[in-house]
Amino acid sequence: MPQHYLIFYKPYGVLSQFSPEPGSSHPTLKEFIPIPDVYPVGRLDHDSEGLLLLTDNGRLQHFLSDPRYGHRRTYWVQVEGQPTPTQLQQLRQGGLKIQNYLTRPTLVQHLAIPPDLPPREPPIRSRAKIPTAWLELTLREGRNRQVRRMTAAVGLPTLRLVRCQIEHLSLAGLTPGQWRPLTTQELRSIQPTR
The missing domain is CATH 3.30.70.580 (Pseudouridine synthase I, catalytic domain, N-terminal subdomain)
Incomplete structure (x- = not known):
């Protein structure tokens, strides 16, 4: 079969x-x-x-x-706020304490141009005085709600999360x-x- x-x-x-x-x-x-x-x-x-x-x-x-096989999973993440170099470095270097584990180093880049995605239904919340930004994160581990917890830990709450690649x-x-x-x-x- x-x-x-x-x-x-x-x-x-x-x-x-x-x-x-x-x-x-x-x-x-x-x-x-x-x-x-x-x-x-x-x-x-x-x-x-x-x-x-x-x-x-x-x-x-x-x-x-x-x-243990460390397969790459890449995500486009819309966050609330504009990331600072310090916040991006915190995400990259790993070692963020989330629940009972420390994150591994992560590939992170700030996307100057948002990814070309269809609108989400329902749309994300919008606040006139709070800007948003898009990040691309590539992890080699996958824990429950890890991306959301990582961005929240550095002060960038996730508004929209799209997994765009596996390997x-x-x-x-x-x-x-x-x-x-x-x-x-x-x-x-x-x-x-x-």
Whole structure:
């Protein structure tokens, strides 16, 4: 039986699971992905958007989810306020205490031009006297709500969070709610080497 490898542009408000939460009105992956028995590699919270990889290959799922392999995950993050060089350096150097762990060093850049994204529904809150900025963060670890906690720890609350890449896989060509199978070349690029 062939295995499935999908890339999905998860919209805001969608749960990264196929079963609904009791009492929740949030849509699930079931409303977008008609292929049975695939599961997300990692998660995106309901209030985050972007790239979600799904597969029925348990070995690959474990390989890409296990933090010891240090796979790159890149996020576009709209934050409240304008980042200072000190705040950017705090994010880059790692060592931010978040709950019971210290973050690893992170690649961070301030994006002078916001990423080309579709409008979010509902739109983020807007405050006339408080500017916003976009950052690009690349992590090699993935803990629960880590990006939001990191930016909050340096005084830059996250307003919008979009995962744009996992390793070399990107959202290119997809709009929120769309999915497609991985190409052979994309699949080769994320396979375990041993």
